[in-house]
Structure formats: structure tokens, C-alpha cells
Amino acid sequence: MDRLAAAPRSLLAWEAVCCLRDRPFHPLARAKAWGDEPGPRAGFDAESGQPVWLHWIAVPAHRVRTGSTMEAFAQPLARSLLQPEGLNHLTARAEAAGAQRGYLWMPMHPWQWQQQAQAACDTGEVPCIDLGGGIGAAYPTASLRSLVMHAQPDLHLKLSLGVQALGARRTLPARYLHNGALAQRCLTQLQDRDPWLGQHLLLCDERDWWGLRQHDSLIREAGDIACVLRRYPCDLAPGTWLLPMAACAALTAGDDLPALRRLSCTDADEAWAAFRRIAALLLEAGLRCFASGVMPELHGQNVVLVVGEEGPQALLLRDHDTLRICPSLLAEAGVDVPAYAVDTSTPNSLMLDAPGQLLAYFQTLAIEVNLYAIAAAIAVAFDSDEAVGWWILRDEIARLLPAGTGSRLAATARAALLDAPEWPFKQLLAPLLARETASTGMPSALGSMRNPLRGVPS
Ligand SMILES: Nc1ncnc2c1ncn2[C@@H]1O[C@H](COP(=O)(O)OP(=O)(O)OP(=O)(O)O)[C@@H](O)[C@H]1O
Ligand SMILES: [Mg+2]
Structure with missing residues (x-):
């Protein structure tokens, strides 16, 4: 709080404030499983306020998969991430190790x-030359594996990290990175077609990625070395x-x-007036995405409020690799x-397959977890009474989807959100306990609960 x-x-x-809460309503949210091996771990979270010093390796350029158009030999990662002094230091180490030409650092x-x-x-077993650590300082965000570069806060580096958070290993399989770039292109297309989204849903640029190539097929890459x-x-x-957005749900000890x-x-x-404004932005962004057949993961860690003099005025989306799509709706749109x-x-x-999914x-994610x-x-x-929040949500959804108007999709959304007796509900514990191995997705299953927007006192 002093740093804030x-x-x-x-x-x-x-x-760091977001970490006070982490993923809301997940009973094990704050458990980060660093494994049993002795080794460094303190200071690798946002709460500590400590920098993480990057380790560097040189990988033969022909063993690299990338979505970037930047030439590997020009060392796009080192040049983007390091200040001149760090770059000189790394260059000297690479020269000494014979890892200059033909390698990506x-x-x-x-x-x-x-x-x-x-x-x-x-x-x-893995083709690489160790260039050593301690070059380039970066600070962890609430997601643990996404780091803010110390000298350039507009640039973040997302790294593979085999630690388990929310029961999932936080590695970066190449297919996710590849799909993230495609998703970003799709969201850009939506921004171009829908002026409201163009103005209110901004995107981080996540198209430049690199990963070690260990298999012939993109699908099989495990993503232990990737960024x-x-x-x-x-x-x-x-x-x-x-x-x-996640910070808006983080209470202090007092x-x-x-x-x-x-x-x-x-x-x-x-x-509640601020809540209405924030909710209106998120609900409209989500429903406009739905109208075009896509849905980003709109939980509070992925969505950032852009705050101006008058308060929150737009949303900035990060983490595009989980953009859900309904191909038939996309084609229709x-x-x-x-x-x-x-x-x-x-x-x-x-x-x-189905719009309801x-x-x-x-x-x-957008309503039950985030809002x-x-x-x-x-x-x-x-x-105050949290029922006021549900009342505002119902009011804003009804404003965005007025009865008797709009497309067939708007009617589908209205029926599912306002009229249906039940809503989907993410189950967490049983799927977590039932899993056999840790994968890269949070274990969960879909149950149902009473529609929280019905029966809210007016
Ligand atoms: N409010 C929140 N909702 C969901 N996850 C949160 C929240 N706050 C912190 N987290 C943490 O952030 C991570 C969320 O996972 P997610 O897959 O969206 O992000 P990521 O891919 O690791 O990183 P990034 O969003 O930076 O690309 C988890 O480690 C989770 O514990
Ligand atoms: Mg995320």
C-alpha cells in the first residue's frame, strides 16, 4: 500500500494490489505451487516488489519457432528488452560462448x-548455450509469468513458467502463441468493423513470440522455453x-x-455509480464481441481500465490466446x-458450436468472476448491499438488449441472460482434485446455478 x-x-x-485478492472466488487462488525442489522463489511475485533478473540462452536459429517477422540474427528479443549496457554485456557473453552468428538469444x-x-x-537434450543470468530486470504482474520491463513500462515480457497457479502449469505451448496472434488479428478486424469497439476496446500487441522447436508439429510443442x-x-x-479491473475487487485488511x-x-x-460505468463498458464490449461470434476471457486480470479525467473511458485487453470463437456466428457476421x-x-x-457456449x-468470467x-x-x-450490484447489472443488460428489438442473436442473449431460470457456474474443486496431471488450462467444469439477475428486488 505504501508503494501504491x-x-x-x-x-x-x-x-500488486490485485494479488491481495487474486482470482475471486477460487478457493486456492493464492496458492502458487513452485515445486518441492530447493531453489529461488521468494521475490518472484508482484507483492514482493522485487525485480526478477532474466536468464539468457542462445538457441540455434533453425530450432526456433516464431510469429515475429523480425530477423533472428538481429537479436530482436535482446534489442527490444535490454538497455545499451545490458545488451553490450550479453553480446560479450555470447561472443565468448561462440553463440553470435546463427543463434537467437x-x-x-x-x-x-x-x-x-x-x-x-x-x-x-535441449539445444542451447547458457549465456547466464542477471541481465535485464523485470517486475512480475499478478499473472506471475508476465513481467514489466524495468526500464520500459510499456513493454511486458510473458515467459514460460512451469509453476502451478490455479492448478495449471504456466508454460507457453507454441500453439497458444500462434493462436493468440490469430485472435489479435480477429479482434482488430472487429475494431475496424465496429466503431464502438474501435474506440472502447483497445488491444495490447502480442504478435511477436518465440519458442524452442522440439517437434515437427506445432501442436506438440510443450512450451517450456518460449516467450x-x-x-x-x-x-x-x-x-x-x-x-x-481485478484491482477494483481487492479489499485491504481494513x-x-x-x-x-x-x-x-x-x-x-x-x-455504485462507478460500478455502473465500469459494468457498462465491460457488458457492452462483451455483447458486441458476442454479436460477431467471439468472446475474450474477460476476467479482471485480463481486462485493464483506461482511466481519464472523467473516470474509466475504455478497456484495454491483454492475453489474447484464449479468444473463444463460434465459427458459424463469425461466418454469419x-x-x-x-x-x-x-x-x-x-x-x-x-x-x-453453440452461441450459448x-x-x-x-x-x-465477465460477470460472475469479474463484476x-x-x-x-x-x-x-x-x-452497502451487493444486491444493488446485481440490480445495476440487470438494468445495464436490459438497456443494451432492449426487449422486442435487435437481431436473433440479441434475442438469444436476452433469453439466456435475463429470462433463463439458470445460469452456468464454474465448478473448480472437484475438477482440480480429479485431474491426473497438471495441464496448461485451469481445471474446471460447468455446473449451473439460479439466474442471479432474476428475483433481484427492483
Ligand atoms: N482477478 C483475477 N482473475 C483471474 N486470474 C487472476 C486474477 N488475479 C490474478 N490472477 C492470476 O493471473 C493468472 C490468470 O491466468 P491467465 O491465464 O489469464 O493469465 P496469464 O496467461 O498467466 O497472463 P497474462 O494475462 O499476463 O497473459 C493466474 O495465475 C491467476 O492466479
Ligand atoms: Mg491473463
Whole structure:
């Protein structure tokens, strides 16, 4: 909280606030399983405020998969991430190791290097030359594996990290990175077609990624050595700042809600007015995406509020690799269907057959996890009733989807959101306990619950 007070508009300070809560309503949210091996781990989270010093390896260029058009020999990663002094240092190490020509220098998370990669590199199982650690400082965000570069806060580096969070290993399989770039292109197309989205749903640029090639097929790459650059928009109006939505649900030990205070809320009425504004942005963004046949994962860690003088004015989306699509709806809307690479041997949740399945991601992640957590936190911090939050959500959805108007899809959304007796509900514990091995997706299953928008007192 002291760090936040010293830098109240710093995205990084707010990332640490998000960790007070982590994923809302997940009973094991704050458990990060670093494994049993001794080794470094303290300081690798946003709460610590400590930098992570990157480890570097040189990988033969022909063993690299990439989505970037930048030439490997020009060392795009080192040049993007390091300041001149660090770059000189790394260049000298690469020269000494004979890893200059024909190699790509790649950053790794130091934990990943020590616990997951070093042994395989030493035995030659993984083709790489160790260039050593300690070059380039980066600070973890709430997602643990996405780091803010110390010297350039507009540039984040997302790294493979075999640690388990929410019961999933946080590695970066190449197909995810490939699909993320396709998803970004699809979202850009939506922005071009829908002026509201163009103005209110901004995107981080996540197209430049690199990963070690260990198999002939993209689908089989495990993603233990991989990274992606995340570039934040640099053309935001002066005076605007970024606030992860998740921070709006993070209460302090004294039951205060610093994010809402920062948005100038002094009492319950002002807090609910801010909630309405935030909810209106998220609901409209989600419903407009739905109308075009896609749904991003709109939980609070992926969605960042762009705050101007008048309060939240737009959303900035990051983490595109989980953009759900309904190909038939995309085709109907005249949007190109992204050619996702999926592993057909495992259940795939990226491409969905029915509109209702897309909506379920909206209901569970955007509303039940993200917005409801904010409403519940407001009720505590401002001594109010969380039912007010549900009432506002119903009101805003009814405003966006007025009865008797709109397309067939709007009618589908209205029926599922406002009229259906039940809503989908993400089950967490049984799927987590039932899993046999840790995979790269959070174990969950879909149950149902009473529609939270029905029976809310008017
Ligand atoms: N409010 C939140 N909702 C969901 N996840 C959260 C939240 N706050 C923190 N987290 C953490 O962030 C991660 C969310 O997972 P997700 O797959 O969206 O992100 P990621 O892919 O690791 O990173 P990024 O979003 O930076 O690309 C998990 O480790 C989770 O514990
Ligand atoms: Mg995320």
C-alpha cells in the first residue's frame, strides 16, 4: 500500500494490489505451487516488489519457432528488452560462448531455467548455450509469468513458467502463441468493423513470440522455453492511466477498497455509480464481441481500465490466446474465422458450436468472476448491499438488449441472460482434485446455478 501511495497511477503498483485478492472466488487462488525442489522463489511475485533478473540462452536459429517477422540474427528479443549496457554485456557473453552468428538469444525466467531447463541443456537434450543470468530486470504482474520491463513500462515480457497457479502449469505451448496472434488479428478486424469497439476496446500487441522447436508439429510443442512480447499502446491521451479491473475487487485488511477510492468514490452512491460505468463498458464490449461470434476471457486480470479525467473511458485487453470463437456466428457476421491450431486429442474449448457456449464464458468470467467480485467488495467497503450490484447489472443488460428489438442473436442473449431460470457456474474443486496431471488450462467444469439477475428486488 505504501508503494501504491508513492505511485498512485503506476500499473505495477496496482498489479500488486490485485494479488491481495487474486482470482475471486477460487478457493486456492493464492496458492502458487513452485515445486518441492530447493531453489529461488521468494521475490518472484508482484507483492514482493522485487525485480526478477532474466536468464539468457542462445538457441540455434533453425530450432526456433516464431510469429515475429523480425530477423533472428538481429537479436530482436535482446534489442527490444535490454538497455545499451545490458545488451553490450550479453553480446560479450555470447561472443565468448561462440553463440553470435546463427543463434537467437532468448530470455528465460530464472526459476524456469534452474528448475526446468538447466539439466536438459547441460545434457544436450535441449539445444542451447547458457549465456547466464542477471541481465535485464523485470517486475512480475499478478499473472506471475508476465513481467514489466524495468526500464520500459510499456513493454511486458510473458515467459514460460512451469509453476502451478490455479492448478495449471504456466508454460507457453507454441500453439497458444500462434493462436493468440490469430485472435489479435480477429479482434482488430472487429475494431475496424465496429466503431464502438474501435474506440472502447483497445488491444495490447502480442504478435511477436518465440519458442524452442522440439517437434515437427506445432501442436506438440510443450512450451517450456518460449516467450512473447506484449506492447502496450503508446498513444494514450496524456493524463490517462491504467488500472487492472481485478484491482477494483481487492479489499485491504481494513476493508477499504483503494481502487474505488482512487476513482474518487467517497460513499456507496458514488461507488455504485462507478460500478455502473465500469459494468457498462465491460457488458457492452462483451455483447458486441458476442454479436460477431467471439468472446475474450474477460476476467479482471485480463481486462485493464483506461482511466481519464472523467473516470474509466475504455478497456484495454491483454492475453489474447484464449479468444473463444463460434465459427458459424463469425461466418454469419462476415468476419474471417481464425485458423486456430488445436490439439484434437484433448477437449478443445477454443472453438464452440453453440452461441450459448460463448455466452457462458461471458456469464462466468465477465460477470460472475469479474463484476460480481467488484460488487461484493463495494458492499463490504461502503457498507452497502451487493444486491444493488446485481440490480445495476440487470438494468445495464436490459438497456443494451432492449426487449422486442435487435437481431436473433440479441434475442438469444436476452433469453439466456435475463429470462433463463439458470445460469452456468464454474465448478473448480472437484475438477482440480480429479485431474491426473497438471495441464496448461485451469481445471474446471460447468455446473449451473439460479439466474442471479432474476428475483433481484427492483
Ligand atoms: N482477478 C483475477 N482473475 C483471474 N486470474 C487472476 C486474477 N488475479 C490474478 N490472477 C492470476 O493471473 C493468472 C490468470 O491466468 P491467465 O491465464 O489469464 O493469465 P496469464 O496467461 O498467466 O497472463 P497474462 O494475462 O499476463 O497473459 C493466474 O495465475 C491467476 O492466479
Ligand atoms: Mg491473463
